[in-house]
Amino acid sequence: MSFEIPIGPQHPALKEPISLRMTVEGEVITGVDIRLGYNHRGLEKVAEDKNWTQNIYLTERICGICSHSHATCFVQGVERLMELAPPKRGLYIRYLISELERVHSHLLWLGVAGHEAGFDSFFMYVWRDREIVMDLLEMITGNRVHYAINTIGGVRRDLDEGQKAKVLEGVATLKKRSEYYLRLGATEPSFVARIAGVGLLSYEQAVSLCATGPVAKASGVARDVRKEDPYAVYDELDFELCTADTCDVLGRVVVRVKEVLESYKMIEQMIKGLPDGDIACKAPRKAKPGETVSRYEAPRGENIHYIKANGTDKPERLKVRAPTLGNYPATVEMLRNGFIADIPLIFAAIDPCICCAERTVTLIGARSGEESVVRMSDLRRKALARPLNAGVKRNAVWPF
């Protein structure tokens, strides 16, 4: 007897609304239909009406967990359009925050995977350690989420010696604990029994369906934007590309924990090798006409921004493709022939950042009476309008 189970748009397994309609026979899934659109906010259209600086704030709010990825990817592209060369110190600080964000995002995901698998103790321990990273980020940038540290031409806040020492301390503690989680995640029998062999995606499928990030790495596809297209400081840092060859959720757990350990190495290198100098250079108001493609390795995969400028202070076109959208066809493949019990685990294993994946068009205005979606988008647009008039401080000196 086959019937359709709707997972979403509202479901405890999902952190954001998305509708997956599964056709099931008994406990086996025979077909999946992903329906998107619940988190539309019309960011690409809105970006055409805002100037370059306002767009940094806009792109930052594409997502909460990977906010710095979007802002950095955008700022990288704009700096290339404006032919700016940000100072080394600014770049180091910017990518230090990137790696800290990668750590925080992967730890968050690890806890969520534990929770989806029913291993609540693991979830609690990992999130306790994530607080160390959040405290470090708050110390450096002033915010736990939405760091707002990028500006066109560099960063807005500087690091002093005390902060550097604290970062090194925090990273040392986290390193010990992360190694413990690697052992735990890979060897605890009930957890491994739950996640091994689940959500299989073979190497050929990963390549043909254009999977990206840890999802592809767990299937043995060794591609990472930091290695292939090294931007800014990554060609000066020494780190390894982590892959696994089990092609299942266990592989994704292992890949992410290994990436976290590599990030600790990178953070230490960046702190110890932080060059002196300015943290930002002055950016012009208008950009010369041209187009640029900016790629960035977000915690979830490859983030790509295409920016076209037409000589004014507003972009002609901003196209954002967040990594989760690229992983959806692979998700459909992974869910097929799985069990219902594995749905949240498989879906969580791609580390979905659904609000990243749907930004394209304004949702409001076409409907007259429909309440819920309209009001949500209205609220979000109001939230976007708030930081419009926030000034940008260049070369700000940390006051403490």
Next chain:
Amino acid sequence: MAVLRTLLYLLVYPGLLFLFVYSTFSEWFDRKVYARLQNRMGPTHTGRFGLLQPIADFFKLMAKEDVVPEAADKKLFSILPAIGLAIVSTAGLLLPVWNFDLAKAGWTSFPGDIIVILYLLSLPTLILFLAGWSSTNLFSTIGASRVLTMLFGYEVPLFLAVLSPAILADSWRLAEIAAFYQARPLLLLANLLGFLVALIAVQAKLERTPFDIPHAETEIVGGTFTEYSGKKLALFRLTFDIEMVVASGLLAAVFLGGFPGGAILGFVQFVVKTLFIIFLLSLIRALTSRIRIDQVISFAWKALAPLAVLQLLVTILLKGFLP
């Protein structure tokens, strides 16, 4: 006088009032142990050390709005929590805590009462299935079918494990079994394997991690409880707390030598022994992750059932050698 004692037995100890208070206390104990193992605080503010938290939860739920889905079978939907509560409370009456005379059989302690208590403890599973079924919600149906599937797994090992000490003690009456082991405490060690099997099987019966698939929050919303709210949900949760107490009481009576010493000392022994078993159950809950339904069944039949049969064999052999 006898009427007064009976009323005291039914309503106060070990009747409804005691079961209510003690089951909320054991829920507090379970939540506190679980939280401390996870480096958290657990209930802290309500009452001293958070002791009143489960009672507060119960009364809060009683005060909430009760929504019955339109497509559900209203009569069945509404009556099931009350029936469940009645069943487990009756099972609680059969524990040999006091008011029983070892020489002659009474209403609450008679030969065969171990079978009756096991039967009464199996009924809540059926009640859960009916609750999920009568909700006519897709997630409840899946939860209900999982509940019954799990029943096929753990019931046999549980029965075999609990009945082995009974065979050794040569009696089907809980009070006599407890008295047998009180006289010969060393024989308790012969039942260690059965104790472990029964512990794991009870964890499955109570639907706690690693066996909490029927109401796995992240997969099927609330499982069998998805549509329940307000008073009905409060009664269901109370049913499960009392079931935990009664099952631990059963295990304590059979494997840990019962509760000797009359009313007062027996009460202390009851509390200590059941808390020990609940502590073990909380440990298992904190240290493992949820496993899939097919893995439960294969684990139950490949690991638990053979161990329970082994325990039975050991018991039978031992009986041959005992005077």
Next chain:
Amino acid sequence: MSDTDIVESLKRDLGAKALELTNPAVRRIFFKVATADLVPAVTLLRDKYDCAFLSTITGLDAGETFEFLYHFASPVTTIHVRTAVARSDPRFPSICGVIPGAVLYERELQEMFGVVVEGIPDGRRLNLPDDWPDGQYPMRKDWKHVRPQEIIPGGES
């Protein structure tokens, strides 16, 4: 292979079909093809230049034409293929036969720009709601949204 090698190789393989072949920055190669040559060019990129990974497809409203950029990434460089269709007849072939992962990006193009992708395996809307009216293509430059006047009870709007 460095960028210049790849550019030379592309010139040899595609010849006159690759218009406006540029290398404006490190690891960025752009070229333009007509819509008829799109599928063969993509097949060539996938087989010979190790570009099985499609990052995304960008749509641009350039007035008289719609331009589409296909962003491919190989382990050594990124290659971006441009194609254009007239606004009056926006049809072009789908590359889903070559790159199965392109279906979501093409669905997005269809609903946002109102173009028709021929041979797309699944042509439903991707992001827009089910009751979005037909004929409204939000990413076109002439589609504007006027924000409704906010009414604050008891105050200035």
